[in-house]
Structures are given as structure tokens and as C-alpha cells.
Amino acid sequence: MNEKNKSVHPYIPNSVPEVKAKMMKDIGITDIEELYEDIPEHLRFKGKMNLPEALTSEYALKRHVEGVLLKNLSCKDHISFLGGGCWQHYVPAICDEINQRSEFLTAYAGEPYEDHGRFQSLFEYESLMAELLDMDVVNVPTYDWCQAAGTAIRMAGRITGRNEILVADTVSPERLAVIRNYCHPVMNIRLVKHCPQTGIMDLEDMETKTSSKTAGVYFENPSFLGFIEHQGELISEIAHKSGAISIVGVDPVSLGVIRPPSQYGVDIVCGDIQCLGVHMFFGGGLGGFIASRDEEKYVMEYPSRLFGITKTAVEGEYGFGDVAYERTSFAEREEGKEFVGTHAALWGITAAVYLSLMGPHGMKELNTVILQKSHYLMKQLSVISGVRAPYFKSSHFKEFVVDFNETGKTVKDINTYLRSKKIFGGKSLRSVFPELGESALYCVTEIHTKENLDSLIQAIREIVDSAGILDLREEGSTDD
């Protein structure tokens, strides 16, 4: 290739021919190929990678990628009622301001000196979460709630030396899929039934399934299907009686007014922090937390980084560092606890900003307004003939199942109609909870105005009251 005629890519400074030549001279080579002397000919890739022509101008690149992205319809321009573990809450401006800072965005694994800010902000994240959860230990974030639940379960297995875990059969199907893979073949999963009317755990079934093999019980509160499990104390008691550990996955947003699991006997709490100041990013905003009491037998089973506060050589100066680093796979490879690596630290810093902004009053007010709005929507939907919300006769927080079975319409048809009104209806549950039939999971947060809720109610009334199916089905629609 003719180096002279080639324009230097802005991301590769030492492509400048003169610089390259000087460096090559310095190390005594005349061709870059000499540097690959250890890669034998038969392992070389002889072809040319079939990739699109480079868009080397930033403007051309921006135009092109924007063009692709603009094929998406965003929840900013539509009213979305999708939730189920990835939620649309308001993201305060300062959350984005902080997580876009070069210093946080492009740091990685510096030392507690030059990256002191990373350690302190993640220590503060742990500490703020600890207040919300009313527990003394919280990890540096793991990938997401799914991973957090998987790890919490494996921790229970190691702490008890047992290999069976009871899981409420109402947990998120996404989560259950991750848990199943993460536990197999080391731990066995037994699902515990729920009461078909209320959704809450069937305690009789739980007791029958609890034995000296049971490492723990895992349930979610509020559950994936939206109802609140109010038997937490009893569930924890049954688990504890047989020497098992009680584990709960929780929506941290709910803890402004809902009792934290630690106060009903739960030993390990996990969940997701995407709802605390992180955009949805098509599911890319997830981050998982795990929390427990400050007991050595629990702390030593965490695979995650745990940042602790300490002193320095200078009086009054805070330093931070890894607590019990020897537990980790960084220190001990396969002898460490599970594994640790790059997870979701930036979202932990963001959640710290969010909780600092919200404070105790902000969290309580947020919870109150979510409760009011979700209950308004449930009440108004239920007025529509054939529509019932919530499906389960229990208390609910921000999510609930809407039962369309009596309308004669499918969720797919309803959602197709809603899209024509710039509304993304709730997630169809038919494939994951077939017993619920034509039902959908709806999520209401503080971002929904009364006007938004009323337009949904109006649109559902229109489609439900219409004779036959409104012919608005689109090509390629996927709601099942």
C-alpha cells in the first residue's frame, strides 16, 4: 500500500508515515510484517475482511448511524407501558452529566490513588443502597438482577453446604432462565407454586418442598407479575427453621414506602439498579446489586468487589480499598468465589448520584405518586367492559397484570391498535405464563401523566368496544 497517499485516520496517530518510519527504524525493522514473525504462514488470514467501506469523516459516520437509529421509535416520542425488569423512570440531568464525564467514563482499573474517585463513589453507592435496603453490606454492581439472583443463590449454596434452591414460580422468566443456567449442574431448582387468585406463594407447597437439602428460597417482591408478597416473614421463618437462607429480589425504587426485605427476615437481597437514574438502552442499562448483613460467613462468599473505607498516612484523610480481596477470582482464579471482572460500575456511580439527589423525601414522594398513578390506571381500566386490572387480588406497586380474556380480543391485536395511537402497550404474557391467557404486564411510573393514562384508557376502550378486529395489523408485528 502506498503510505504517502493514504490519509491518516484520526484514531491512529502513529499512522503518519514519517513517524511510523522513525519508530520502525528505532526497533530495527523495515516492514511491519516482521513484527508478526511468530505467526506462521498457515495461520494467516489471506483474504480481505468483507466489511463496509469506511466512513472516515465524522460527519458521514454520524449521518449514517443516526439514519439507522432513527428507524427506532423511542419511548420519548411514544407512551410506553413496558416494564418487567427494564423500567422507564425519569433520569435526572445530573445523572447523565456525571456518567458522561471523561474521568468516570474512560477509567477502568486504576489504583486507590489516582482513581480514588472511582473507589469513593462506588463506596458511596454501596452505602446509599445500604440505607435503602437497611443492610450493612452491598457489593460493587454485578451485570444485572439476573446475575445477582444467580450469585445470591450460589452464595446460599456455599454458606449452607446444600444444593437445592426453592424458587417462586412467579419470578421473571428472564431471571429464571439465567438462574437455571447459572446453577446447572451444581444446584437443583425446585419451583414453588403460587395461589392462582392472589399470586402470593403457596406456603403449604413451600413447606412440603423444604428439607435438609434446601439451601434457600428465592422470591421477588414486588413480584414480576406486580403483586406484593406480604408473607415475607412466614417464608423466611419456614426457610430458617430448616437451616435455609431467605433471598429476595426487590425493585429498589419501591423501598421509599415499602418495607425492605431485611425487615422481614430476609438474609440476602438482590435486584437491579437500572431504575435508579439509568436509561433503558434497549436493556443495556441494567446493573445488579447484592446485599446482606455484615457477617463474615456472608461477606466471604461474595464474588464481587467490595470497596471499604480506611485511613491513610495522613490524619483525617479517607482512603478506600478492596475488602477481603483474597476471596475473589482475581486473587485465586478457580479457587476464588465464582468470578469477577468487568460488570456495571458506571451504573453504580450513576445510582449513587440518583439516590443522593432523591434523598429520603424524594424516594417517598416518588413511591407515592407511582402508587397513585398505577392505581388510577387499574381502576379506570377495570371500568371497561371485559377488562380486569389487576389480575391478581393483591396489593400492587408500579406493575400489574391486565386481564383481557373477557374482551374477545388478543393482546397482539390490542397492542397493534395502541401502536397506531403512539402507545406501546404492556408485554403479552401468553408465552411465559400461558395460564393467564390474553393478559399483559403493564408498568406505570412517575413519567406517566394523567393525560397519558387517559389516552391509553380511551384507546383500549376503542379497541375493546369495536366490533371485530380493527384492521390495523402491521407487517412484522411480534406481540404474541
Place this chain on the structure above:
Amino acid sequence: MTEDKTIKVRKFHQAKWDEPVIFELDTKGERGIQVPRVEKEIQEQIGDGISTLPENMRRKEAPALPEVSQMRVLKHFLRLSQHCLGADLNVDIGQGTCTMKYSPKINEVLVRMPEAADIHPWQDESTVQGALEIIYKVDTFLREISGLDQFTFQPGGGSAAILAMASIVHAYFESKAETGRDEIITTIFSHPSDAAATAVKGFKIITLYQNEDGLPDVEALKKALSERTAGLFITNPEDTGIFNPRIDEFTKLVHEAGGFCGYDQANANGILGITRAREANFDMCFFNLHKTFSSPHGCGGPGLGALGVKKELRDYLPVPVVEYNGESYYVNDNLPYTIGKVRGFFGVFPAVLRAYAWIMSLGAEGLKEAAHVAVLNNNYVLKKIRELRGADAPYAEGRHRIEQVRYSWQKLMEETGVTTEDVICRMADFGFHLWTSHHPFVVPEPFSIEPTESYSKDELDEYIAGLAKVVEEAYEDPEKVKNAPYNSVIHKIDPSSLDDPDKWAITWRAYLKKHKT
């Protein structure tokens, strides 16, 4: 430009705000933000909302979060940000194995568009064709780069991709009822997670050590293979930067023994377009999009380990995968032997989007040029470091390396008492970051440098000048180095409480209980 510039070590001092912990900023009554209020009609119809909760589920005491005004919260976290050195600020070549390259700012602009940031993974396919197109296209790009047949973007990092590889191998043998295959072989210079994440799936780990050339030994591999072998998970080049030229012998032997070969390409920065997983006969490989493909590291995530497989293993991938039918992109949840899921939804979409933009900006020629320059930079730095008193680059004497090198300060330590840890602390005084290496320290007093393609020759020279300055001090005044840092955010840490259950404090409330009462 071609003249040598005078490279000076900076008179650096990092920001030092002496910033309190957020809880110390608490002033009752201050507010950081107001949340939307409920409309009057809803309030009247529904009441306070809280009374819908069962009595025993209501929180009695509000969480003891601090109350801080908005600007003070902003200032607090801005100050903490200044207590960090990201790749955007320093010459971040001292974090070997991690490929701290430039994360282009245009990609951040794209990621923040509502059509990327504010989309839900369960939206109807017809409303997220752009996102699905990007996922699908990056899949096809990585097929070109690896020679493998299909990728998943679900694993949230390299370790999760290793877990997914282990899960696929496990599921494969389970589906064939070959229950006796319970051993995975790796090497000591492969990432710790190649051993650790694999052990999570119940595999027994066999670790091969390096021979005198710094490479894993073929004879040792032969001894490790048996009817219990499920696979080999290996890096190449390993953390030493030495490419194993007999890698295809390794994969051949493992295949003959009935196992699968997984290629840890978390860092593939030196060999883009040069050699691929396919040429070396790997069955699986993964790329960390937050390393080779420019997605920023975010203080430790979110990242993404894009995992690719040969078509024989396609049916075992986690779901969903994204496909294209010639007209539109769609989600496929139905793979007959799928391991299920390793993460919620589609994985870290922003990382996929950034990789897309990075590849589109460079094209095939640009990717290869990035690899060439990364390797040139590495060998340039290698030559300069070899010239430093007290530094050494064990193994492969006189040969070139690929994208990084694991060096040793053993001689410096013997001659001056100054350790790698000390050098690291002193480098912070000049605005640089340096890292040891993964445990165990097979190379004594290790440090790992990976220059990538992103830094200019002047910047590389500046970093080396920093190392040279610390070496000079080590020989003249070792105590000065041993008591560093002086110009960083804080001074030498007292780590004694961090391993003591009575004293460690992982949260502020634990600190108050243990140290302030």
C-alpha cells in the same frame, strides 16, 4: 515533526478536593430534585396511595439517605470525577491486557440519542428495526473478523462470555449423554476467569504453565488430555504478548481427544485481519467490545463479551439471537439446545452500537492498520523499557511481541528494594497509571503495558520518561519512591482494616458502627 522533541516529565498534581463522604453533606430539609406531582383528579380519586399497601408491608422509617441540594450533589460527584484518571486524561498504556484505547466521543453522542437510550427491549420488532439492524450487522462484522458463524451479544463482559462458553460445552455433552467430560484446560497466562467462570459450571480446571519460551507446553497439554477432557479455553497471544505459533497443534490435540476449543479474544487488538479463530481451528471465541472495539470501560463496566461459535454450536447459543429475513430484522428465541440466558434481554446495546460505529469508521483496512500500529507501538515501548535499568521483559529474548508485554521489576527490587507497588504509587505523582498483572505473579514484580494504536509517539515517549524518572529515583533515593504518592489524591493507604471482619467497613453505616461509636 520527525525531529525528536524534548520530552519532559510533567510537574503534575492531581485534583485533591479533600471531599467528604456524601453522608457528611447531609443538611435536613435540602432537596436534590423534586419528583413529578400527582394530578389533583387522581389524588381525589385514589387518595394517598400508601394506604393500598398492607400494614405489614409499609416502611416505618424513611431510608436514612442524605439530604443535599442539587448543586452540592453535582459538585460532590464532579470533584470525585476529578479524583480519577480516565484514558481521556492520561497516557493510559499502563493497564496491560485491557486495551485502553480511545473511545471516540462521536459514539457517545450516538448512544445518547433517544432512539438508543430510551428504547425498551420488549418493544415490538417493527419499532426497533434500527437496534436490531445494528446488532445483526455487528454480528456479521465479527463473523468476518473471526471466521466463525454466529455471535451473541448477551454476555455482559469477558467473564460472562467464558461462562457462556463453558455452559455451551456442558450443554453439548449433556445433549450427547457424554457425562464423563468434566475437565477444562487453560493456561496460567490466560485470564483468571478462564479458570474461574468455567469452574462455576462444575468443571475441574487443569492449568498449564509456561515453558522457558513463555509458551504453554505441548507435552504438558498431551498429558492433560483424556476421555475426561471437555475443552481448552486459552488466550493467544497470552498476557506476555507472545503468539503461540503451535496453537493449531493445541486445537488439533484437543479435538482428537473429543473436546472443544474456546478462544479468549477479550483482547484481539494486535491481530485484527492478521489471524483468526477459524485459521487456528477454534470452535468458539469472544471479543470484549469494551477493549478491542472501543467501548469505554466505565470504571469497570458495563462492557460486553461478544461470543461467536461455529455453526455446529449455533443451536446452543443463549437466546434471543437477531436474524434477518431479507426484508426485516427479527428476534429468534427458538434454538433447540439453547443454554437459555446468561443476562437479561439483548445484552449491553450501547457497547454494540459503539462497536458498530468504530468498525464503520475504520473499515477493513483501518482495522488492520489499528492492529499494525498497536503492535508497532508495543515493540517500540518494549525496546525503550528494555533499555531501562532494573527492568526486564522475561521470555522470548530478542523476539518481537504482539500487542502487549508483561515486564518485571525483579532486578530493580533486588538492587534498590523498590517494588512494582512502589513504582505504581510514584507513577501516580506524574499523572500516570501503572498496573501489576493478574495473580499469581508468575513473572516476579510484574507490570503490564499495552500501548494500543491510540497514543502518539510523543505520548509513548512521555510515559517512558516517567518510568525512567522513577527508576532514576529508585537508584538514587529509594525511600522517596517507597513513600509515594505525594502529588496524587491521597497518601499511602493503611490496608490493615480491609481484611479484618471486626474493622472492615463496606458501607458508611458499617463504618459508623465499627469506628465511630
